[in-house]
Amino acid sequence: MTECRNLEERRSKMKNEMEILFDAVSCNESFARVAVAAFVTHLNPTLEELADIKTAVSEAVTNAIIHGYENYHGYSGRGESQPAWCEVHPGKVRLHCLLKEDMLHIEISDKGKGIDNINLAMEPLYTTKPELNRSGMGFAFMEAFMDELAVESTPGVGTTVRMCKKMNAGAWIKDED
Amino acid sequence: MEEFQVIDNCLMIKLPEEVDHHRADYICRNADRLLIRDDVMHVVFDFEETKFMDSSGIGIIMGRYRKISCFGGRVYAIHADERIQKILKLSGLTQVLEVLYD
Ligand SMILES: Nc1ncnc2c1ncn2[C@@H]1O[C@H](COP(=O)(O)OP(=O)(O)OP(=O)(O)O)[C@@H](O)[C@H]1O
Ligand SMILES: [Mg+2]
Numbered sequence: 001m002t003e004c005r006n007l008e009e010r011r012s013k014m015k016n017e018m019e020i021l022f023d024a025v026s027c028n029e030s031f032a033r034v035a036v037a038a039f040v041t042h043l044n045p046t047l048e049e050l051a052d053i054k055t056a057v058s059e060a061v062t063n064a065i066i067h068g069y070e071n072y073h074g075y076s077g078r079g080e081s082q083p084a085w086c087e088v089h090p091g092k093v094r095l096h097c098l099l100k101e102d103m104l105h106i107e108i109s110d111k112g113k114g115i116d117n118i119n120l121a122m123e124p125l126y127t128t129k130p131e132l133n134r135s136g137m138g139f140a141f142m143e144a145f146m147d148e149l150a151v152e153s154t155p156g157v158g159t160t161v162r163m164c165k166k167m168n169a170g171a172w173i174k175d176e177d
Numbered sequence: 178m179e180e181f182q183v184i185d186n187c188l189m190i191k192l193p194e195e196v197d198h199h200r201a202d203y204i205c206r207n208a209d210r211l212l213i214r215d216d217v218m219h220v221v222f223d224f225e226e227t228k229f230m231d232s233s234g235i236g237i238i239m240g241r242y243r244k245i246s247c248f249g250g251r252v253y254a255i256h257a258d259e260r261i262q263k264i265l266k267l268s269g270l271t272q273v274l275e276v277l278y279d
Pocket of ligand 1: 030059063064067068071110112113115122126127128129133134136137138139140159232236252
């Protein structure tokens, strides 16, 4: 019993936070999702939880890079270097994660061009960039894979995406035995 | 490069481990270079190596489908794991994309 209470106490005190700021270039998309996955590994997340989080982070970061700062082109292929024709607009993406008890809060923001109509932007299949092979499924995936999603944006100022996910089982199962 | 191969009338695209925006241009550019050949009718996306895909992958498939569907071309997915299948279904792409199971 006392052991059990200690566990509860330990859990309720658990809080961990991290923040990174990185350039709005396409090679940082994988960096961002791997960073968040690494941040939660000590909770023993399931593979599905990890995949959900990585997809959602990838969507929000990619949106900041493509739509926020208009760095349209990824430049992978042979070698990682940027081709000469590919102009890079400067800009930073901020990724903030807070783990509080068993809730993971993720905030991804940019100081890019912002969204005029957020409700419309969040509709599945709505995209302002069909010519760039975008499908308009980014927000739909964030919504599907996370428990909560909120978007705040001001045209000309920037966009912030907030998402939460309850991290189940993992930590509990490990602590119990 | 054997990532993009034409076999009979199919363009076979071996997708990378991570299909995201960073990789998307490279895939689209190479695919489209081969799609203009008139012996290519269908496109097969091979997910064998793929462990991660976001909406960029949906855009890649949708874009290629648009290019070939007007000539009766079709798009197929092979070796897609459960995660990839879930994403394909969620996007509604499976209405036009035929997922072949092994
Ligand atoms: N950070 C952002 N800054 C400015 N505009 C944005 C931002 N994020 C999203 N948008 C706008 O919202 C639209 C919908 O975003 P969503 O991610 O759902 O689709 P998409 O990025 O266009 O396509 P996909 O994500 O499927 O490749 C975008 O087309 C864009 O106009
Ligand atoms: Mg998007």
